[in-house]
Amino acid sequence: RKEVEQDPGPFNVPEGATVAFNCTYSNSASQSFFWYRQDCRKEPKLLMSVYSSGNEDGRFTAQLNRASQYISLLIRDSKLSDSATYLCVVSGNTGTASKLTFGTGTRLQVTL
Amino acid sequence: GAVVSQHPSRVICKSGTSVKIECRSLDFQATTMFWYRQFPKQSLMLMATSNEGSKATYEQGVEKDKFLINHASLTLSTLTVTSAHPEDSSFYICSASGSGVTGYEQYFGPGTRLTVT
Numbered sequence: 467r468k469e470v471e472q473d474p475g476p477f478n479v480p481e482g483a484t485v486a487f488n489c490t491y492s493n494s495a496s497q498s499f500f501w502y503r504q505d506c507r508k509e510p511k512l513l514m515s516v517y518s519s520g521n522e523d524g525r526f527t528a529q530l531n532r533a534s535q536y537i538s539l540l541i542r543d544s545k546l547s548d549s550a551t552y553l554c555v556v557s558g559n560t561g562t563a564s565k566l567t568f569g570t571g572t573r574l575q576v577t578l
Numbered sequence: 579g580a581v582v583s584q585h586p587s588r589v590i591c592k593s594g595t596s597v598k599i600e601c602r603s604l605d606f607q608a609t610t611m612f613w614y615r616q617f618p619k620q621s622l623m624l625m626a627t628s629n630e631g632s633k634a635t636y637e638q639g640v641e642k643d644k645f646l647i648n649h650a651s652l653t654l655s656t657l658t659v660t661s662a663h664p665e666d667s668s669f670y671i672c673s674a675s676g677s678g679v680t681g682y683e684q685y686f687g688p689g690t691r692l693t694v695t
Contacts, residue, residue, distance in 0.1 A: 470621075509671050509686040510622065553621070565612070566673075566684060570621040 467492055470569035472554050478575045483544050487572045489537040489554030498557040498564070499530055501539050503550045504571060510553055513539075544576045581605050582674050584687035591662055591694055598658045599690045601672030607652040608674035612684060613645075616669040628655055652676070662694045 472489045479485050491499075499516035514521065516528040516537055527540040537554055551571040557564045581604040591597050601611060610629050614622040626642075628634040628649035636642045646658040655674075659666055669691050673684035 507669070507689075507691070509689045511686070512683060515683075565624055565627060566622075567624075568621040570619075 468569075469493060469567045470554055470556055472552075472569040472572045474570055474572060476573040476575050478577060479544055481544055481546060481576055481578055483576075484540065484542045485544055485574065486541075487539045487552055487554075487574075489539075489569055491535050491537070491554075491556045491567075493556070493558070493567075494535060496535075496556040496558060496567075499528075499537050500555040500557075500566075501526075501528055501537075502553040502555055502568075504553055505550050510568075513552070541574075544574075546576050546578070549574055549576045580683075580685040582608075582672065582685050582687040584672055584690050586690060587688060588691045589693070591692070593663055593694055594661055596658055596660045597662055597692060598656055599670055599672075599692075601655045601657070601674065601687050603653050603674045603676070603685075606674075607676050608655070609652065609676035610674070611649055611655040612673045612675075613647060613655075613657050614671045614673065616671065616689075622671065625657075659692065662692070664694045667692055667694045 470491050501513040502510040503513045504510040514523050516530045520529045525542045529538045551573045553571045554569040555566050557566050583602045585600045613625045616622045625640045626634045626636045628647050630649050634647035649655040671689040673686045675684045
């Protein structure tokens with residue numbers, strides 16, 4: 467079983483749609499959780515950290531369910547520029563630089 | 579802030595040669611740097627973790643004699659792929675974390691695309 471599992475997609479949605487990505491992780495000791503965005507042939511860029519209480523940043527909302535070991539990302543009012551691969555990432559520690567474990571990513575394609 | 583650069587961005591080399599990739603933190607001191615590799619349509623896989631002034635810690639299955647990592651200063655880490663072969667062709671990405679940035683966040687360099695012919 468992979469440590470971090472994501473639906474690879476692709477998700478093809480029209481502009482303005484709401485789309486949700488899910489992710490599960492296998493290590494119950496994981497402490498830190500993130501969503502990264504990776505454009506084709508580019509490095510990953512941090513989109514947002516994910517907290518137990520849930521957090522929102524503009525059109526993006528992230529949720530964490532520790533009991534189910536499940537992380538989600540909701541994108542509202544999708545833009546063409548949101549087209550990318552979204553990587554679910556977990557880490558074992560908090561407060562210190564720690565090994566990140568990446569999912570394979572979910573590809574999003576927003577169309578006109 | 580928290581800018582990480584990599585050089586070169588792209589390199590093509592012949593089988594059997596060695597290639598050095600540099601990773602620099604431009605505006606912060608990177609006490610820890612990480613080296614990843616990403617094959618097409620796959621996730622980033624951590625190769626090794628390096629702390630400034632000490633030996634790198636390699637992930638299982640990564641040959642330390644083939645992938646030499648040096649982290650001699652707080653702003654520079656290098657990865658040398660020795661005796662490269664076509665199967666080493668991949669996208670190599672470094673990330674850095676340290677003082678001046680949030681402790682557990684890593685900032686990624688733009689990556690180096692290696693093609694071994």
